Amino acid sequence: MSKTIVVPLVAPHLDVNKVSQQALPIARALMARTDALVTLVSVIEVPREYAALVGALGLESSVQQDWIEERREFLEQIARTFPEGRATVVVRVGDPASELLDLARDIDDPVVVMTSHVRTGLQRALLGSVTYRVVHESEWPTIVVPASSEVSGAETARLQRILVPLDGSSFCEQALERMLAVLGTEGLELHLLHVIEPPALHPDFTALEYMSEARDWAIEYLAGVTERLSSRGITAVAEVRTGRIAEEIQRAARDIGADMIAMATHSRRGLQRVVFGSVAQRVLSESHVPLFLHRPMEAVQVEAARPAEATAAPSQPRLVSEVMSPPVMAVREGATLEEAERLMREHGTDMLPVVDWRSRLVGVIRRSDLPDKRTKASE
Known part of the structure; x- marks a missing residue:
């Protein structure tokens, strides 16, 4: 069983409908089933223009620290809804997907539980592309919770069927x-x-x-x-x-x-x-x-x-x-010889693999196996 459940959460001002918190009921259910620990993580992504302005004013360090403390307080409030000592919080600064992947790599046997995306106003933000990257680049399982889920974050989901x-x-x-x-x-x-x-x-x-x-x-x-x-x-x-x-x-x-x-x-x-x-x-x-x-x-x-x-x-x-490479050039065993000849001509090949209805290789057909059209015409 997984030892740590990683739950990415988005700050309230970016997630006014608390969509990212729809992952919490699944995390609670997993914790109950497996006795795993929970790591709540939030990544601060600073827009380049804002970072440049803050840096020019010499406020980069103090402003960033304020953001981190504010985000940590948000996570700790949620952590207190879990049994004592079972949830820890992590705040990072950078690209959300990269930071989540780096964090999970440092954790022994993790499972990531996250929502499919977060909407801020009319704009799809943060977890759409983040979820995609985490799923495709991770070496661990990911549980993706639909943003349309109607279970509140304080509840525990059922994981049985x-x-x-x-x-x-x-x-x-x-x-x-x-x-x-x-x-x-x-x-x-x-x-x-x-x-x-x-x-x-x-x-x-x-x-x-x-x-x-x-x-x-x-x-x-x-x-x-x-x-x-x-x-x-x-x-x-x-x-x-x-x-x-x-x-x-x-x-x-x-x-x-x-x-x-x-x-x-x-x-x-x-x-x-x-x-x-x-x-x-x-x-x-x-x-x-x-x-x-x-x-x-x-x-x-x-x-x-x-x-x-x-x-x-x-x-x-x-x-x-499972192992073939594109482009697919094969003919089913029930195809006509005319179709086989046409495929050979179109793909510039003298041989085609023959597959059955399950796409399993059952033989090959060569151009030399086809009847000579000139002989047939003379007959």
Whole structure:
């Protein structure tokens, strides 16, 4: 379990609606579950023009010290709402994202809990870009609380029913394991979800065939994950849905009354596709549910990170899409020879990898395998 919960907070004059304090109920719930300590941090970002003016007047040191003391008093007021000795305060001056990352690196096994952004008047400020950088540059998990959350900072959130979207990749399963390591397993109710996106029209196979095979695979895959979790005493149920991934994740979270959604920051397409900028970002923008985000390690390190009791379970097959590099030049095994020839011509290649419906490599086709058009014409 994480030893320290880091909660970035914004000064009241910049956060009149106390949006940044929406992270506090999650921090309290984590503290109750894990017995971790809490570090409340606020970063003073001084505008360049103001800093230049203060410096020219020779007031830089005294003014900055006044700001620090004012910010520290704000944090200490909140710290007193936690059990005695459980919360400490830190005030820093500089770029908010850089200072938060530096602080977290100096802490043993942290988890950062922060809101998605803060609005000051008509302007989006501070935590929008800060959250993005923290999520993408951190080596630790980040819990992002939607700014639309209606829970007051003095309350304690419930962390029991967790929605875990899985796509069959090691990245998503690593996020699951990291979430269990942070929250602990006692009293958790996991809802495993796999979303099948309906295919566009494709000559390989009909939509009905695709959906049937995809659903059969998803049911079998989720059953295996559920069985492994059950063997560890963890309650889990599984569900397969059809539709757009982000929309179905949001809908499932509402339907089951999820307290949190746990996701990886990257999809099964590997480190080149960042989910936080697509699926997870859409989930967060529409959801009232906190999002547990974990940045996965390289795929070769994932198996070593799993607990020993899970290693005996049969591993899922690696996908070509986890390690391939763009541009994608592949043909499905059900495509016509004319389509294969066209792709070779367009990409200037004499060979194409052949993949099945799960994007697994099943063979190759060479230009020499194609029928000679001149011979066919003479016939």
